[in-house]
Amino acid sequence: MGPNPPTDAERRALPRPPGAERGTPHRPVSVLLIDDDPDDHVLTKELVGDIRGGGFSLDWAPSYEAGRDAICAGSHDIYLLDYRLGARTGIELLEEVHARGCFGPVILLTGQGQSRTDLEALNAGAYDYLEKSGLTPALLERAMRYALVQHRAAAELEHKVKERTEELAKVNDALREVNRRKDEFLSTLGHELRNPLAPILNGLEIMRLAADKPETVARQRERLERQVAQMTRLVEDLLDVSRITTGKLRLTREPTSLNEVIESAVEISRPTLEKAGVEMTVDVPRETVTLLADRVRLAQVFSNLLNNAAKYTESGGKVSVTAAVEGDRATVRVRDTGVGIPAELLPMIFELFTQVDQTLNRSQGGLGVGLALVRRLVEMHDGTVSAKSDGRGAGAEFSVVLPITGVAPPR
The missing domain is CATH 3.30.565.10 (Histidine kinase-like ATPase, C-terminal domain)
Known part of the structure; x- marks a missing residue:
């Protein structure tokens, strides 16, 4: 069920181990085998050792708990997970580490081909699914290389999503702030427009009652002129707001x-x-x-x-x-x-x-x-x-x- 062996051209195109890409001294890709069978450990170690060009180092976690803790600690670059771990399964381990918020490039290994297990593995978050029977160094290498590529792509996507989410959060905060300031503006506008109205109404009433007193009428007229000028200034401010927000300010230079x-x-x-x-x-x-x-x-x-x-x-x-x-x-x-x-x-x-x-x-x-x-x-x-x-x-x-x-x- 595994992928075909890589050709030489494909091998050259496969991602290089971490460290070599960054121009630092070559560092082998660290692989952790999570398997409670010592014989499987020996066989897997031989497979990894036979990979052309090397570039991989293998460690062993002999229990469900050790494998779970290693994945959550991010101790290795890639994880080979056996389907059967004592009374529990690799599927259960994947579900548990994901429930804890832990992620890593995991390839599930099984002793026999089962399409149902294949689907369960992928649904549980495995990057690939390989049968132990017929597994070769070339097949294992290719699966691990592509699992690393997938993991790197997923990490980059997650980083971009996080950045975008943070940007959207900032935009939402800014919009809330603008909305708050607009609410304050409307409250201020109501206050400012109401302020001149009372003196204007009072002045008109005084002028009506004091029609035969020119000095009183003159004083009230001056008072009305000041209040009207204030309202005119407010209206001009409102028009300027409209010109700013609609981009209709024009200059004659x-x-x-x-x-x-x-x-x-x-x-x-x-x-x-x-x-x-x-x-x-x-x-x-x-x-x-x-x-x-x-x-x-x-x-x-x-x-x-x-x-x-x-x-x-x-x-x-x-x-x-x-x-x-x-x-x-x-x-x-x-x-x-x-x-x-x-x-x-x-x-x-x-x-x-x-x-x-x-x-x-x-x-x-x-x-x-x-x-x-x-x-x-x-x-x-x-x-x-x-x-x-x-x-x-x-x-x-x-x-x-x-x-x-x-x-x-x-x-």
Whole structure:
């Protein structure tokens, strides 16, 4: 029932013993015979010794228990397992070691051909099934070589499956995290949208009751304008979320002065910084730094960073904006003395819906999309953005690096 003897060409194509493949000194393939019959041990030892070219060393486990423990210990490269082991069988041994989570290349040996035993052996996890009668060194060698190949392939497949399973587990964890952040986002959105509604409704009622008092009406109109502006900002954030997730952000790039872009961003964010009681300093090159950019969107990048600094910096803190040219790139840094960024949040600080501290400056609002938009816009300008912080209470620094097209002397 065994395979045909290998030809010389097939023999050369068969896998070499472990160790020879790795370029290390030749190490014989270690074989363990699990058989309670000393005569079978002698005969098998002769068969192994007659294999052309050698390359195999044979040890003997004379009992069911010794064979079971050896397989579970992984003591040998391959195992020759006799079907009959006293009152028990090799099939039982295979089933037991597999139940313990132990695996190895096992070839079942039997004294007579039985198709039922053949099927039982393969179902129990044997790599091959050989009859002792008519067994030759060539047949035994070929069976052992191919059992090693099968075992190696199975081990590689198991390793790949394990890697893939781990990757899928990481993806599932990431999806759960995204789902959690989206839930937080929806909760935040409801809170942020509800906040302006009460003042708007109250203001309208006051205006109705005080129709004959121009000063009261004017105050309420200003209050309504502020609340509507806040809601407009929220709607713009929602639209930006949609543009980010659908890949519909578009730029209109043209030669632009980086100096003017920073100046525009500073003017946009100045009221927010002043309201937060945060001192701002700006230090940019006197030279005109030119780059190919969407002026409005790039100003949005820096105003988002400044607004973020205002949100997470307590009154009396400081925010600085600096710019410098380094070769063919310009680096703009926004540094604050605020609450800092915990180390565990740094890798995800530019992800959608991430907020450092939802309890801080709650009145400033925000949906946690500003930094995600910053990253996307900077990448669309062929640049990079990074964040660093020494931890809570140590402030944070955001660095934007952009390619430039030229530097001109100051006018």
